[in-house]
Amino acid sequence: MRTEDMRTEDMRTEDMRTEDMRKEDIRTEDITAALTCLLRLQDVTKNRNGWRVLDHASVTVHENRIIGVVGDNGIGKSTLLKLMAGLLRPDGGQIIREEVPPSYILSGSHFYEWMTADDCAGFYRDFYPDFDRERALMLLEQSKIDRRTRLCRLSRGNQERLCMILGLCRKSRLYLFDEPFDGIDPYFKKDMKRFLLENMADNSSIVMATHLLKDLESLFDEVIFLADGRVWQMETEEIRMRHHKSVEQYYLEEIKHD
Numbered sequence: 001m002r003t004e005d006m007r008t009e010d011m012r013t014e015d016m017r018t019e020d021m022r023k024e025d026i027r028t029e030d031i032t033a034a035l036t037c038l039l040r041l042q043d044v045t046k047n048r049n050g051w052r053v054l055d056h057a058s059v060t061v062h063e064n065r066i067i068g069v070v071g072d073n074g075i076g077k078s079t080l081l082k083l084m085a086g087l088l089r090p091d092g093g094q095i096i097r098e099e100v101p102p103s104y105i106l107s108g109s110h111f112y113e114w115m116t117a118d119d120c121a122g123f124y125r126d127f128y129p130d131f132d133r134e135r136a137l138m139l140l141e142q143s144k145i146d147r148r149t150r151l152c153r154l155s156r157g158n159q160e161r162l163c164m165i166l167g168l169c170r171k172s173r174l175y176l177f178d179e180p181f182d183g184i185d186p187y188f189k190k191d192m193k194r195f196l197l198e199n200m201a202d203n204s205s206i207v208m209a210t211h212l213l214k215d216l217e218s219l220f221d222e223v224i225f226l227a228d229g230r231v232w233q234m235e236t237e238e239i240r241m242r243h244h245k246s247v248e249q250y251y252l253e254e255i256k257h258d
């Protein structure tokens, strides 16, 4: 979110938050054509575990963007991604998105260890009608991941790559990753970054929660920050040009950590 938008957001009064917007509401509509906007959270509030994780948060995801989601542990990054994915419903505000559902990329730990890559692809085929199994099998072969190997025998990096392949092979325009590169060595990370860029569909976008700013910030066009009870969105370019900082420096030096 740009500074002007943040100010406007702050200036909104309670009166303007209509009864409608307080209702649980996820709307889907074809908003893309006019605005090239894939998803919008408007004034979204979410309470979890007895505290308000998101408080009137507003963010927008346009097409052809890679957006980082950055904030301290437990601040609400996964919650934000799950709201975007439709896995959680907001307690207030609205989520407006395309009819095509987002692809929320599960991490390796969501599958049983005895499952093979083939089993995981079968799971995706059964659950997601938009899953392109042939493409997934082709990418697995390209990545030298044997379809018959059980997950427990795959390296951590290959487990994550498998999950990335499965998620990317859903016909979506919005791919949501929660810590996709966690625990992966620098060489493999570089390779997976390249793989991601090569295989993301045209006119799609990625939203990615991560703590690995040094490694990943070069990917980001924008960053969504969560801190101090607020959520705001900035262009990476703005952070570099206006604040003369990297995303990591901005995160460490400019935002409040409890």
Ligand SMILES: Nc1ncnc2c1ncn2[C@@H]1O[C@H](COP(=O)(O)OP(=O)(O)OP(=O)(O)O)[C@@H](O)[C@H]1O
Residues within 6 Å of the ligand: 048, 049, 053, 071, 072, 073, 074, 075, 076, 077, 078, 079, 080
């Ligand atoms: N399944 C759940 N049930 C109830 N409350 C939850 C659940 N998951 C998370 N929470 C609460 O929501 C808050 C935000 O959690 P979330 O996982 O979104 O944070 P995060 O920023 O992704 O954390 P991390 O960086 O450690 O992964 C947590 O502090 C926790 O109190």
